[in-house]
Amino acid sequence: MNNWRKVTIGEISQIVKDKISIDEIELEQYISTENIKPDLQGVELSSGLPKSAKVDSFRKDDILFSNIRTYFRKVWLASFDGAASGDVLVFRADNEEIKPTFLYYHLSSNQFIDYTVTTSKGTKMPRGDKSAILNFEINLPSLPEQKSIAHILGTLDDKIELNRKMNETLEEMAQGLFKSWFVDFDPVLDKALAAGHEIPEPLQAKGEKRKALGDKRKALPQEITDLFPDRFVFTEELGWIPEGWEVSNIGNEFNVTMGQSPPGSTYNENSEGIRFFQGKADFGFRYPTDRIYCSEPKRFASEGDTLMSVRAPVGDVNIALNDCSIGRGLCAIRHKSSSKSYTYYFMKHKKAILDSYESGGTVFGSINQKQLKSLEAFGNIESIISAFHKISSSQDEKIELNSRELLSLSQTRDTLLPKLISGELRVPEAEEIVEDI
Structure with missing residues (x-):
């Protein structure tokens, strides 16, 4: 660690407050404390843009840090240019001193998060103290070693992200099946069309789409098809629903x-x-x-x-x-x-x-x-729910296994992170650990 030196966050980065007109950004570019996910899980689409005329801007590779209730560990390395709410701190690395990815991992470490919690101000909605944050000390190695450390931690993050994407795909498949059976009533439409029964006017557009698919419609096993009726009945509460299904409630x-x-x-x-x-x-x-x-x-x-x-x-x-x-x-x-x-x-x-x-x-x-x-909610559909469960539960079990592996990977990353960025664990040793995962 001879070439490592102690510096403060404020010496190697700055909190930028550049402004941009709200008219210049799209919803997909807006980041607030609401849509940064906790525990380094990235960001999601915001529920809306603010009413203020101007907001803080950020650039790709800036680090965004949710400064309200910092114990939620909402930190994101920006992958695009955009705008942020006032309670999101935008850190910009001095590229001659520190790699943005290395700064990101420091701001993501539990040691830094705990420090921001301890030095926060306020009780109901505690906010991180910017002065204290900028005075937080870190160990800074050479730029090449920073790059190597960030690569090791990034490898684990890549595996975590891969598991997340696999889970999203599996969930979309199961959600699609739910929508097909319980929202669009596709199996009932298919049987009604095959039997030549009249399709109710509000469902005719869906019926035409099903008919247009022709042989591309994926046939269900006969034992599942038999569970669905081939007609619709009208209800005051929900309009046209499959015959035999009951209107109930949660x-x-x-x-x-x-x-x-x-x-x-x-x-x-x-x-x-x-x-x-x-x-x-x-x-x-x-x-x-x-x-x-x-x-x-x-x-x-x-x-x-x-x-x-x-x-x-x-x-x-x-x-x-x-x-x-x-x-x-x-x-x-x-x-x-x-x-x-x-x-x-x-x-x-x-x-x-x-x-x-x-x-x-x-x-x-x-x-x-x-x-x-x-x-x-629908009642009198227990047999159809059972059939849905048999299909979707296999996907859900895969999601659970992936999630438990994701948790293990996250724990490994969070164990290695403080040791690597402090110099306690050197790069060759960490590489051996990651190779075995």
């Missing part, structure tokens, strides 16, 4: 547990008690991130339950990877058939409906148990 078809928050004094980060999730901020792509534990839990969710956010933004969902306790920002849901897969994709579909209400001007700041249980 309260009748699902078991629902509303969360309840224990006293804050019972929370800890030392794995004492049971995993505790408070709201959407704990959510990952499919499973929440273990961060807080609770020694005196009030309400519980079982492994495999769908967790839904009941406070803004209402309707976001994850799945409990383990038994856990839930706070007032969440509820736990499971269809009475016990199908984890049907429950999850049904609630994801409901999220789209809640979003459409918001775009129409009805904003759900929260949803209570009575409102949730009153939402429509």
Whole structure:
């Protein structure tokens, strides 16, 4: 470590506050504390652009750091030019001193995150202290060694990202099947067309699309086809639905547990008690991130339950990877058939409906148990749910395996990260560890 030296974040980077007109950016370019995902999981599409005339701009390779409740570890190495909200700090590396990727890993380290939490200001919405952040000291090696260290950590991040993309593809396949059966009623349309039955006017466009596919329509096994009717009936609540299906609601078809928050004094980060999730901020792509534990839990969710956010933004969902306790920002849901897969994709579909209400001007700041249980659901379709579960659960099992591997890779990266950027572990040793993964 003879060529390593101590510097502060402020000596090798700056927090930039360049402004750009909101009219010059697209929704896909806007980053806020809302759409940076926790625990280094990247970014997602923002729910909307701000009303302010100007926002902070950023460039590709800047590091964006969510400065509210920094313990969520929302850090992103920008892959494009764009704009950010005021509570997102935009770090720009001095390229003569530090590689942007090396700076990113320093700002992602648990040591730095813990420091920002300790030095934060405010209680309800604690924000990182910019002066303290810029005074944080790091060990800085030569540029070539920075590049080698970033490459090792980047290799692990690439494997993590590959697993995420595989999971997204698998989930899209299962969600597509759910939509085909329970939203578009494709199997019923196919049987109605084959039998020569009249297609109701609101469904005729879908029927024509199915007919146009001809032999390209993927035939279901006969035992599954037999589960679906070949006619539609009209209902006041949902319009035309498959014959024999009943209009019901979530309260009748699902078991629902509303969360309840224990006293804050019972929370800890030392794995004492049971995993505790408070709201959407704990959510990952499919499973929440273990961060807080609770020694005196009030309400519980079982492994495999769908967790839904009941406070803004209402309707976001994850799945409990383990038994856990839930706070007032969440509820736990499971269809009475016990199908984890049907429950999850049904609630994801409901999220789209809640979003459409918001775009129409009805904003759900929260949803209570009575409102949730009153939402429509189909009844008398247990055999079809069972068939769906048999198909989709195999994909969901692959997603779970990938997610557990992803968790292991993330833990390995987070173990190597502080040792590499501090010089405790040298590049050749780390390369051997990564090669064995």
